[in-house]
Amino acid sequence: PVACGPEEAGDVTLVGSCGTKAKGRPVMMRLPWLCDVLASVGVLAMIVATSGIVWSDEQSAATLLKRASQEASNGQSAEAVRLATAAIDAGSVDASVYYLRGREHFRLGQIKPSIADFDRYIQLRPASRARLWERGISCYYGGQFEEGAKQFAEYQTYHGNDVENAVWHVLCNSKVIGFQAATRQLLPIQLDRRVPMMKIYDLFRGQAQPEEVLKQANDDPPSEEQLNRRLFYAHLYLGLYYEARGDTGKAQAHITAAAEQHRLDGYMWDVARVHAERLKRNRADRPASSE
Numbered sequence: 001p002v003a004c005g006p007e008e009a010g011d012v013t014l015v016g017s018c019g020t021k022a023k024g025r026p027v028m029m030r031l032p033w034l035c036d037v038l039a040s041v042g043v044l045a046m047i048v049a050t051s052g053i054v055w056s057d058e059q060s061a062a063t064l065l066k067r068a069s070q071e072a073s074n075g076q077s078a079e080a081v082r083l084a085t086a087a088i089d090a091g092s093v094d095a096s097v098y099y100l101r102g103r104e105h106f107r108l109g110q111i112k113p114s115i116a117d118f119d120r121y122i123q124l125r126p127a128s129r130a131r132l133w134e135r136g137i138s139c140y141y142g143g144q145f146e147e148g149a150k151q152f153a154e155y156q157t158y159h160g161n162d163v164e165n166a167v168w169h170v171l172c173n174s175k176v177i178g179f180q181a182a183t184r185q186l187l188p189i190q191l192d193r194r195v196p197m198m199k200i201y202d203l204f205r206g207q208a209q210p211e212e213v214l215k216q217a218n219d220d221p222p223s224e225e226q227l228n229r230r231l232f233y234a235h236l237y238l239g240l241y242y243e244a245r246g247d248t249g250k251a252q253a254h255i256t257a258a259a260e261q262h263r264l265d266g267y268m269w270d271v272a273r274v275h276a277e278r279l280k281r282n283r284a285d286r287p288a289s290s291e
Contacts, residue, residue, distance in 0.1 A: 061092035068100055077104040095124035103134055107270045109277065111142040130158040133165060137271060140172050141278070148172035156187050163189050163197040164268075167237060170204055174244045182244075195219070195230055200237045210238050232262035236272050252279045 068083035084101040087094075102117030118135035122128060133155050139148030152169035159165065166187040173182035186205050192198055196216040202208035217230040239254030259276040263269055 061087045061090040064090055065092055065094055065097050072100060072104055077107040080104040095121055106138050109274050111138055114138040115142050130154045136168055145172045145175040161189055161192050163192040163201045167204055171240055171244055179244050196234055203241060213238055228262050229264060232258050232264050
């Protein structure tokens with residue numbers, strides 16, 4: 001724009017950027033090289049606008065993956081999936097992008113894409129297969145029960161004292177061979193120090209009652225945070241136990257309690273939330289009984 005204030009340079013009246021009139025030849029006429037520069041910039045702007053090109057570090061696959069990880073940490077799963085997909089499209093060769101996207105797909109309740117991403121991650125990093133317990137959980141919710149049981153059996157070779165892994169192995173197997181037969185194949189656990197995990201283990205092998213799990217969770221009054229964590233896991237696995245036994249009412253009550261009353265920061269809370277949402281949808285879809 002022309003500077004404010006009059007400028008005597010000819011017969012043409014120009015309006016400055018602040019509305020002041022100035023007489024003189026247009027700047028373009030006095031500086032012809034500026035025409036070429038501005039024309040070039042205009043053409044370039046049109047190319048960028050019509051092609052969707054964005055010249056920023058967002059085009060870096062590594063930057064996109066980093067941003068996806070940040071969004072996942074902030075609980076923004078949809079944005080994390082979008083950025084992870086953009087990183088893949090931008091040529092990311094980091095296998096972890098599929099692991100991250102698989103987890104976020106699950107958090108969004110998108111089970112099949114979750115399994116596909118975990119499978120792709122394993123293809124790129126075969127040595128990671130045994131420790132990919134998240135894949136086993138996705139297989140359970142995706143109806144791939146035999147594959148899920150196999151995944152949890154493999155995880156046992158990576159971590160042999162995880163009650164949760166043993167329980168999920170039973171849950172997958174129970175869909176194939178029945179609950180009683182599945183409990184007879186319960187993976188051996190010597191000691192899981194997390195309360196009330198060993199009592200949950202006893203429950204699934206028929207050596208404890210459901211009320212004993214809740215009692216142990218409340219024993220030796222822990223801190224409020226510890227109690228919340230204990231009760232979350234107690235309710236989650238009681239719900240899964242009842243579901244495996246065919247008691248959908250108690251299953252929904254306990255899993256809903258885990259998801260809504262005992263929120264945690266972590267993947268397993270998302271598992272409880274996704275499960276609770278599925279139970280609610282299934283109940284809503286059920287035809288009303290005639291009175």
